[in-house]
Amino acid sequence: MALFADRRAAGRELATALGEWRGTDAVVLGIPRGGVVVAAAVAEALGLELDAVVVRxxxxxxxxxxxxxxxxxxxxxxxxxxxxxxxxxxxxxxxxxxxxxxxxxxxxxxYGSRLVDLTGRTALVVDDGVATGASAVAACRAVRARHPDRVVLAVPVAPERFMAPADAADDFVCPHRESDFWAVGEYYDHFGQTSDREVVALLLAASTGSTTGDGH
CATH class of the missing domain: 3.30.1310 (Ybab; Chain: A;)
Structure with missing residues (x-):
């Protein structure tokens, strides 16, 4: 059995680690595609706004x-x-x-990203995990350019040695730092590809206050 049943389960656990931002004006920004599923669960659990930051x-x-x-x-x-x-x-x-x-x-x-105003706010950049970290760092730097007060990179699992560069993120939150890390997917029981349709549905649901299913 893996660490997480699926991305939503990983998001709920990550939300616990991010509990200090519950009910604040922080914004959760998921990295599509799979990271948006995790981010949606975080935003739902903490009562925060959700958007996406697109990276390739x-x-x-x-x-x-x-x-x-x-x-x-x-x-x-x-x-x-x-x-x-x-x-x-x-x-x-x-x-x-x-x-x-x-x-x-x-x-x-x-995805019709709403480009939420991040000025003076905390931006929680969320993905389903970090491997090399290139995508996560690119996302954080793109978010940094939108003038948030603080950028926090948050993922459920990452290599033990990974650290986000200071110019990208002010904090790195990760409940599971693994020494024998090979690929993000190995830590999930269900790690199927997330579709564009699911990403759009999650973002729309968050903007209207409704909820969706597992997203995998």
């Missing part, structure tokens, strides 16, 4: 699950060591990035 991972050629970087609105992160390990040329990287920028624009449009 730059995957290695032939090994797309391995991140060599990530992009978000106004943010580009590339890890040179990862690019070299993946054997990618500058042309390979450009090709991947061009495709992901198209997808970034498509998802931003599809």
């Amino acid at each position: 991972k730059l995957g290695a050629s032939g090994h797309e699950e391995f991140a060599v970087g990530a992009i978000a609105d106004g943010v580009r992160i590339v890890t040179p060591d990862a690019v070299r390990w993946a054997g990618m040329s500058a042309t390979d990287l450009e090709r991947v990035e061009a495709a992901e920028r198209d997808e970034l624009a498509r998802r931003t449009d599809a």
